Amino acid sequence: MLKYIGKRILGSLLVLLGVVTITFLISRVLPSDPAVKWAGQRATAEQLEQAREELGLNDPLYMQYVEYIGDLLHGDLGKSLKTHKPVSEELGEYIPATLELVIMAFVLAIVLGIPLGIYSAKKKDKMLDHASRVFSIGAVSLPTFWVALFLQLIFYKTLNVLPLGGQVSVTATIFESRPHITGLLLLDCILTGKFNLFMDGLQHIILPCITIALYPIGLVSRMTRSALLEILNEDYIVAGRSYGLTEFKMLWKYALKNSLGATATDVALSMGYTLTSTFLVEAIFSWPGIGSYITSSITSLDFPAIIGVTIFGAVSYIILNLIADIIIATDPRVRL
Amino acid sequence: MAFFEIHDLVVKHKSFEGVKTVLDIKELKIEKGETYGLVGESGQGKTVLALTILKLLQCPPGIIESGEILYEGEDLLKKSQHQMQRNIRGQKIAMIFQDPMSCLNPVFRVGTTMIDVLKKNHKGMNRKKAYAEAIRLLGEVKLADAESIMEKYPHQLSGGQRQRVIIALALCCGAEFLIADEPTRNLDVTIQASILKLLKELQEKYNITVLFIANNLSLVSAFCDKVAILHDSKIVEEGLVEQVVREPKDEYTKVLLEAVHTKSQENLDVVDTDVLLKVDNIKKYFDINDEIKHQKHQTLKAVDGVSFELKKGEVLGIVGESGCGKSTLVNTILGLFAPTDGKVFFDGVDVYDDLKKNGNAFKKNVQIVFQDPFWSLNPRWLIKDIVAEPIDVYEKLGEQERLKRVVELLKMVGIPENACYKYPHEFSGGQRQRIAIARSLASNPKLVVLDEPTSSIDVFSQKQILELLKDLKDEFHLTNILISHDLGVVHALSNKIAVMYLGKIVEFGPADEIFKNPIHPYTKALFDAIPDLETIGMEGLKTLEGQIPSPINPPSGCTFHTRCNQCCEKCKEKAPEMFWVNENHYVNCTVIAEN
């Protein structure tokens, strides 16, 4: 088991190297001159040359590659073309807010998606199953950015019960200063007992959280349903019934454990989708996370920042898949 | 009123083709303590009946149209799912399924499942008592080391062990009526015999009534008191086993009986004495790399030093239980696997050498007919293209010429020419096997391998296919290698036999001699384990105890010594040497050689 995990981690590192290579190729080989971006459109030839030197663009490609990998190993993602600050530093500022949003959305997806899927499988072809299927297929068919706008229309404009955007309102921070322990606002507020600020933060997170969670809820419940239905048709379930075991036990004990592997994979997969849809939603809700960062980077064509975010996304995705694989490996069939 | 009765039961199945009757039983009566056999080929509704009795049939697509199923006078069809689950399933009626692998939940230990079932069926039984009871039951089904079996997952058990666990599970419930749905279907013959014996013993001990479902009459003749023959969803004949076997009335029963009769071989003398195939000490090892456990490099010795010669026009039957390496041997001879060691000469030419030098040209000479005609023909190709595949490889023919050849070949195997523009799924199993045979002859091969050629097709076609194979062999002067677990088929076709055990040939010689007088202890055991119609009842059925050892770690000395009843000390240490009984017949056995 441990050896398997070790092997998977090694595999993930190799994949990571591949990811980095691709991003390197994208950023260096594609027809665009980083020096121009660095020095600005109106730079003189001299300034451009200087910029090239500074960015190491005059070295042969393989040297640049080695240097690039070396920098990455030190956590150096290059400098932002816009602010000229290290990308890793900037990412560090934005990551916690995104993390908070994604975690919240995920808790929602698992807490709602899995039971919905189970229930739907149990009541196959009954009204409830149809309703939940329509809901989950609907949920994965909605453009997230549009849902964001729609929710704003209802809850801010029409009902005026929830704020339009931001992570916390300015007025709230006047009375209670923002705590910084873990970087996750809500968690920090609980840790420091700042109740009002917590409530304010909670109000802000509701809309973006629902928007983001919609997709994974739909996906997870759909996948759970189909995995369960497949298992409920297996011979050993029929056999279990023939021994007189209750349907309740068949579903909650026997079938569910078998579908764990499939569900874990799906959760990891939908997490990847969520991460990217988060980016779009953050921009709409002016949430101070990576999404807002990459949106502004795209507008200003700040390549190191874009590549930095891409690498960050890939790394988190690889870690997620690794976790899913480890969960699957707890299945005795795989442990063989 | 009998213990169990079925009256006018009609079950239908709804599909896009419309509604089809899958079961139409006028009457069926089973007395308490009786063993009742139900025989029919696959697709005749046997399993549907089993599921219907327990109300486990999926509806839709199934429709239980009418009838009643009376258990001690109560109609099961009138009961609700809940009543069935609470009072009937397990407690009164239990079931043993076909495939022991797929009906044990793979992610739970054996013990977990057993304790769950015990706790449900015995009110107030606590975990500890259930555990003790489970251990006792595993002992009842003769599983050694019950404690460790409890901790194991299904995939860690062998096929025979799994089926014993399934039987233990059925016992768990204390049912009085047991439905055994082809309980030995995927098991080896030697294991099959011991499972049947076990069932019989338990049945007598606990006074259980058994409905035994099988697809062949010989099993039923050994095991049951009464038998019913199911054909086209109806019972066509019913009666005491002896009566049905000795004096069958229905045409279908007669066909079934003929299928299991061991047919003796007429004149298959070989005139031509040139050696066509010489297999010289062939070995084929597979590396096993365990991805997850990352174990040390292991080798599976699938074929471990096999030599024999085959003359032109001969038919060699290779028999042995699954996993003995017969398919690997054949695939290695055909050049599909590169051998680990050894040589094969075909018509005096070194095959592996030739494959390296001339590519696939050698393959023209050898062809194969597979067991399952459903997967051996590409479902997306037209018949004309399937049959012409070898022609396309070795000859370049124009479309007209090609079609002409295809039609000729099809005619030879008795398929009408309008088949050319059809797809495989439009044909029955027997017809497909004919098409596969036509394809195997398209390149004018000298050697045709028959890999269980009749075991996946219905009994009506089996006999015809055998006849066809015999005719074609004479017409094309073919040499055949026949792999089969069905001794009847082997007996009917071959004039030489090789018995394999764990990658080695243990006995080799003329078919008649071996069938009349098997010498090696394994050959004897194998022949004895197969029920035939001559013996009615279980007495004639001898069992071979013990599991087949793993070919990864074969036993020392003679690989058969762990299960051999004549084993001596020497067998455990030294591998046996070839002992020639006469000039055509040898065995690998130390004991025989010494006496």
Place this chain on the structure above:
Amino acid sequence: MKNIKQSLKPKIDSFKKSLYLLAKNKLSLLALIILVLIVLMAIFAPWIVPHPEDIADETHITEKFLAPSAAYFFGTDELGRDIFTRVIYGARVSIWAAVLAVGLALIIGVPLGAIAGSIGGKVDNVIMRITDVFLSFPPLLLAIALVALLGSSLTNATIAIAISWWPWYTRLVRGQAISVKERKFVQAAETIGTSRMKIIFKHILPNTISPIIVQASMDMGGVILTVASLSFWGLGAQAPMPEWGLMISNGQSYFPDKWWCCIFPGIAIFITVLCFNLLGDAVREILDPKTRKK
């Protein structure tokens, strides 16, 4: 002629069977009908829209931001263009882009998967490691990076989506190929001596078609969403192209006062994607051999 008829028969049978299974699920049938309507609308857009000139940079200053009415079903946008016209035209843009992206991804992914699965060994290893690398980018993110560097345009967005999408097909086809390889007809072909390439492309590949079709049809919805997302971000279609995502992005500045600028293109995306997903689900059920047997 007779021969052709005969060879078509199984196909007709299987088509009938599919229709039967589809008709059993009313919702999917409805989805199919709507989808056919949408595709027809997309094809005949130039002839059926009330204001064909509005797909370009036309400005009608006097008519800007009109709320939905009988004259303008979906209202007008900041340049006074008819949103209804643009939404209908948007179907043309989105579906075409999605078909292109999926098609391109199939062209790259399917042969690679067939080769990897059929040959196995080192070839398989190399192809699958490359696939793994591409799969380890969260969906969309690689496309974003690519478009950001290639330059924003609908064509580049389509290419970028295909580049980040093909590995899914490779993986799928490889798995299928491995299972088809085990079938006896492949072994039979090997004994016959049929060449390896012929085995891969004539024996194995045709038998992997069904799951490919299922996956591709299920992906259409996702790809349409991705195209819209990229356009919303300004990385896909450029003004004045009537692309749904782009229209929502434009309308966002006037949201929520002029809600119709965003809401209608959104509904268009939703309905189209929903229909594709419903249909994908149904197609999966139809082609699934387990349900098909019944």
